[in-house]
Amino acid sequence: MxxxxxxxxxxxxxxxxxxxxxxxxxxxxxxxxxxxxxxxxxxxxxxxxxxxxxxxxxxxxxxxxxxxxxxxxxxxxxxxxxxxxxxxxxxxxxxxxxxxxxxxxxxxxxxxxxxxxxxxxxxxxxxxxxxxxxxxxxxxxxxxxxxxxxxxxxxxxxxxxxxxxxxxxxxxxxxxxxxxxxxxxxxxxxxxxxxxxxxxxxxxxxxxxxxxxxxxFNYLEHLWGGAFDPPLDPGVGYVRLLTRHRRPYPTKDGYIGVLAVNDDQWRRMLPALGRPELVNDTRFATTAHRVRHYDELYGIVAEQLKLKTTAEWYEIFDAIDIPNGPMNSLQDLLHDRYLAETGFFHRYTHPTEGPAVTTSVPxxxxxxxxxxxxxxxxxxxxxxxxxxxxxxxxxxxxxxxx
The missing domain is CATH 3.40.50.10540 (Crotonobetainyl-coa:carnitine coa-transferase; domain 1)
Structure with a gap:
């Protein structure tokens, strides 16, 4: 060699x-x-x-x-x-x-x-x-x-x-x-x-x-009931991900991304949305029940989020520790303050192509x-x-x- x-x-x-x-x-x-x-x-x-x-x-x-x-x-x-x-x-x-x-x-x-x-x-x-x-x-x-x-x-x-x-x-x-x-x-x-x-x-x-x-990769969550033989559910697909309401939610003046995933987070989020009575609703009280009613639950969330501005919801969700964030475009992110502070974009001068931008090693x-x-x-x-x-x-x- x-x-x-x-x-x-x-x-x-x-x-x-x-x-x-x-x-x-x-x-x-x-x-x-x-x-x-x-x-x-x-x-x-x-x-x-x-x-x-x-x-x-x-x-x-x-x-x-x-x-x-x-x-x-x-x-x-x-x-x-x-x-x-x-x-x-x-x-x-x-x-x-x-x-x-x-x-x-x-x-x-x-x-x-x-x-x-x-x-x-x-x-x-x-x-x-x-x-x-x-x-x-x-x-x-x-x-x-x-x-x-x-x-x-x-x-x-x-x-x-x-x-x-x-x-x-x-x-x-x-x-x-x-x-x-x-x-x-x-x-x-x-x-x-x-x-x-x-x-x-x-x-x-x-x-x-x-x-x-x-x-x-697709079947990690979407195999669903098919993970058992015979299947425990006739459908294939994680139902939460397939509801038409799973999307950035419209607010009074824009959009917001927000997600509660466990019982404790939903107990905090539902009152913040103005629907405290749903905390003890049997359809939504536990993960096992929510799985069968996600389309309905996410529809309720969508309606409530239209009632306030995006900034108001940021303040509300931050106060109760619910993950939330803006809906950014790729164009927006080119000028994002957080990414600038963390050095996400690597700017350099190429010997023949001049000033250039790439992403840093993550x-x-x-x-x-x-x-x-x-x-x-x-x-x-x-x-x-x-x-x-x-x-x-x-x-x-x-x-x-x-």
Whole structure:
């Protein structure tokens, strides 16, 4: 195995400092995972085609190939370009793999086999490698090689139908929830595989199937009576979440988010709403009873909240320790005082793109904090830095990268 040269990762402070990741992924799921690994200190080398990750052109940009989507998914990474259809470029990739701890890709498994970068191909070069990817479906089932994208899996996994139960029309969440959630799970799974390797000395293959992963996520609360065999309730779905009244509540002059969840909180909240007689109403007195009457109860809450202003309700609920908060838009939050005080938004000057904004690392470690060390890279920005470490000359690097 090639020795790993000293790189910029040496300055990293996170729990994964010293770990090298070869990132062959594109779009969202894989780049989310590898950005998390980079934030946690890993040296992430983003291997792109000469045309680059398609997300380089998704969203507003000051210059071609440096879109908002790329900027927000690829910090703490170094970019190199390799045309893997070129046998010499594939050899260069394998030399890079010999120095790595993790390989991440977003190809369908059959495509990885055809390209010669399957787990068996990669592990033959480095048996300590953690080889990770996020396909659409489990790899021991008949759908293993089918394509999958976020919207399709939102439809398949019941998310769109849940939205329909509440709103009367199936809809997707207005976010790529499956790509992002599975990206987080993939990063977490890689971390656990690295921990196992420290104990056993052995690498392994890790795959996070989008469909089964989000379905497990959905069923945590929504399996409901189906958690028993035979089912104890004919319906599937946590009824509190499916009432049409579960939403930011209109007030006299705006909206408010408020929630009581246990008996003690409801005993405080109902009198504050002007309905003290409901405290001992058998329909609402205990969790077991409220479960059968949430639609009615939330309807009452909605009507009462219309009687006062949002500011008045803040004061009332704060005084009785009931969780509440404003209904913010994403635009509002860009200027939120709390987020400014806690440093949530990280402002920096990109070497070519100028003033830029991203979110700070949200996870805190008392001894090994993560950090933002590298700005999102230009396409192939680190070709010479990375490939020269592997012994390639300037002329050879140019041939490999085009």
């Amino acid at each position: 090639l020795s790993r040269p000293d790189t910029s990762s040496a300055a990293a402070t996170g729990p994964l400092a010293g770990i090298r990741v070869v990132d062959l992924s594109i779009n969202v799921l894989g780049p989310v995972a590898t950005q998390i690994l980079g934030d946690m200190g890993a040296d992430v080398i983003k291997v792109e085609t000469p045309q680059g990750d398609p997300n380089r052109d998704t969203g507003p940009a000051r210059h071609p190939g440096m879109s908002a989507m790329h900027m927000n998914l690829n910090r703490n990474k170094r970019s190199i370009t390799l045309n893997l259809k070129n046998p010499d470029a594939k050899k260069a990739l394998m030399r890079l793999v010999e120095t790595a701890d993790v390989v991440v890709h977003s190809m369908r498994p059959a495509a990885a086999v055809r390209l010669g970068i399957s787990y068996s191909d990669i592990s033959a070069k480095n048996d300590r490698i953690i080889y990770a990817y996020g396909p659409g479906y489990r790899q021991d089932g008949p759908k293993k090689d089918l394509p999958a994208f976020d919207d399709v899996v939102q439809s398949e996994s019941g998310i769109a139908a849940l939205m329909g139960q509440v709103n009367g029309e199936p809809r997707y969440y207005p976010t790529v929830i499956i790509d992002k959630f599975c990206g987080y799970i993939l990063a977490s799974s890689i971390g656990m595989a690295l921990f196992a390797r420290e104990r056993t000395g052995k690498g392994q293959e890790v795959h996070v199937p989008m469909f089964e992963t989000i379905l497990s 996870v805190h470690f008392s001894e090994t904090p993560g950090s933002i060390r590298l700005p999102p890279p230009l396409l192939g920005e680190h070709n010479h830095a990375v490939l020269s470490e592997l012994g390639y000359s300037t002329a050879e690097i140019h041939a490999l990268s085009t």
